[in-house]
Amino acid sequence: MALTASSVWATFDRGTSLTDTAQRDVSPLMMAALNTHPGSLIAMIKKGNPVSNRKSEWVEDSLNPDTVQLEGGGSNVDGSASNTTFSVHTGESARLKVGDRLKNRTQNIAEVLLVTAITSDAEVTVERGYGSTSGSASHADDDVFEINPAAQEGSAIGSDRTRSRVTRYNYSQIFDTAVKISGTAMNTAMYNVPDEFAHSVAQRTIEVKNRLSYALINGIASAAPSDSVYGSMGGLIELINTGGDVETPGSAGSNVDSSTTSLTYDSVSDLVGTCAISNGNRDGNYVIATGQAQYENIATWPDSQVRRQYAGSGQTYGGFVDTLVTKQGITAKIVLEPDMPVGRLLLLDLNRIELKPFQNRAWSMYVDPLGLSGNDFKQARLVGEWTLHAHNADKAHGMMTALT
Numbered sequence: 001m002a003l004t005a006s007s008v009w010a011t012f013d014r015g016t017s018l019t020d021t022a023q024r025d026v027s028p029l030m031m032a033a034l035n036t037h038p039g040s041l042i043a044m045i046k047k048g049n050p051v052s053n054r055k056s057e058w059v060e061d062s063l064n065p066d067t068v069q070l071e072g073g074g075s076n077v078d079g080s081a082s083n084t085t086f087s088v089h090t091g092e093s094a095r096l097k098v099g100d101r102l103k104n105r106t107q108n109i110a111e112v113l114l115v116t117a118i119t120s121d122a123e124v125t126v127e128r129g130y131g132s133t134s135g136s137a138s139h140a141d142d143d144v145f146e147i148n149p150a151a152q153e154g155s156a157i158g159s160d161r162t163r164s165r166v167t168r169y170n171y172s173q174i175f176d177t178a179v180k181i182s183g184t185a186m187n188t189a190m191y192n193v194p195d196e197f198a199h200s201v202a203q204r205t206i207e208v209k210n211r212l213s214y215a216l217i218n219g220i221a222s223a224a225p226s227d228s229v230y231g232s233m234g235g236l237i238e239l240i241n242t243g244g245d246v247e248t249p250g251s252a253g254s255n256v257d258s259s260t261t262s263l264t265y266d267s268v269s270d271l272v273g274t275c276a277i278s279n280g281n282r283d284g285n286y287v288i289a290t291g292q293a294q295y296e297n298i299a300t301w302p303d304s305q306v307r308r309q310y311a312g313s314g315q316t317y318g319g320f321v322d323t324l325v326t327k328q329g330i331t332a333k334i335v336l337e338p339d340m341p342v343g344r345l346l347l348l349d350l351n352r353i354e355l356k357p358f359q360n361r362a363w364s365m366y367v368d369p370l371g372l373s374g375n376d377f378k379q380a381r382l383v384g385e386w387t388l389h390a391h392n393a394d395k396a397h398g399m400m401t402a403l404t
Contacts, residue, residue: 041289044335051359054358056169062392064095066146071122076141078143086113088123093118097158098115101148109139113129169247170388171221172233172387173219173385177204178382183376212355218237219235221238240255241256255396271398272324272326282330285349285350288333356387363382364384
């Protein structure tokens with residue numbers, strides 16, 4: 001009968017050859033671990049203060065956008081250079097008052113329009129080609145217009161613009177790995193490894209951190225852990241899909257583009273414009289995370305759209321960064337993430353994302369020395385518990401879900 005170790009690493013687990021062809025080659029893992037080079041997404045995410053409850057709550061504010069968006073299909077300023085009817089998305093006319101100036105932000109058209117009347121919650125009347133500007137027929141359905149408000153001298157206080165705060169949640173998740181090395185294996189010099197135990201701990205540490213990196217993107221929240229359902233945190237995709245509410249998921253908003261399309265400079269610029277301008281988050285520190293296919297697509301775009309910068313000589317691994325310069329003048333770093341699902345792209349505001357450890361449980365190593373408990377092996381367990389906060393997931397961050 002062949003002897004095998006079911007849970008302890010022993011010398012006979014190595015096989016009969018020093019080359020040990022049945023064992024996985026970990027050198028590629030050492031080179032490409034997502035958390036070990038400065039260009040990876042998890043390396044860019046802020047590590048926040050510890051949390052003290054498995055259900056981690058936060059309260060978030062949102063800014064009032066100083067924009068209105070054309071409503072496609074209605075009577076609109078895109079009909080001619082002299083059309084004075086301005087149809088906007090329902091409810092957005094409440095952002096305006098008579099005397100405001102409007103300018104097309106999407107296409108950066110020079111024409112300025114003066115608001116002369118507000119006729120309904122979705123329609124206003126404007127004066128075309130205000131001041132030194134001329135009327136333009138180039139405005140398109142769904143274009144976003146910047147509001148440049150002007151108050152009349154001696155005017156009364158306007159309506160309060162305070163916005164309601166909302167509470168959002170996520171759950172913590174335990175990440176762990178185990179090492180058990182037999183006494184004989186620890187004291188056998190093989191494979192040019194001076195300390196088998198320390199070597200295995202180093203490799204398992206990379207693996208467990210990669211699991212955290214994967215959950216950061218793809219995690220699904222589990223609200224009710226039990227002896228059969230293990231607790232888990234929601235990742236970036238789920239938080240954006242649910243509008244930041246993993247308990248009572250809402251519908252995807254304008255920050256999620258689910259149309260089947262190929263990735264173009266205009267489409268990703270429009271997504272940045274929605275999150276940064278339409279939703280009022282222009283102070284964001286933006287990064288675009290996508291998989292290999294879309295990364296290669298972006299690499300073909302001209303230097304006027306993507307700036308490629310290198311640190312030092314440009315020969316250092318991870319010492320480079322590609323930056324998208326959108327048509328609105330907003331920049332976003334581009335990150336290749338192998339864990340991104342095919343056909344998806346994430347636009348993230350790093351100012352509003354934090355990975356947070358559970359208090360006293362960021363990463364703990366529990367080591368049972370050889371012989372302490374009477375076992376002929378040395379064992380260790382690396383345990384960490386983390387959660388993810390993504391503030392304004394329904395506004396500050398964006399996603400494209402059906403890229404071809």
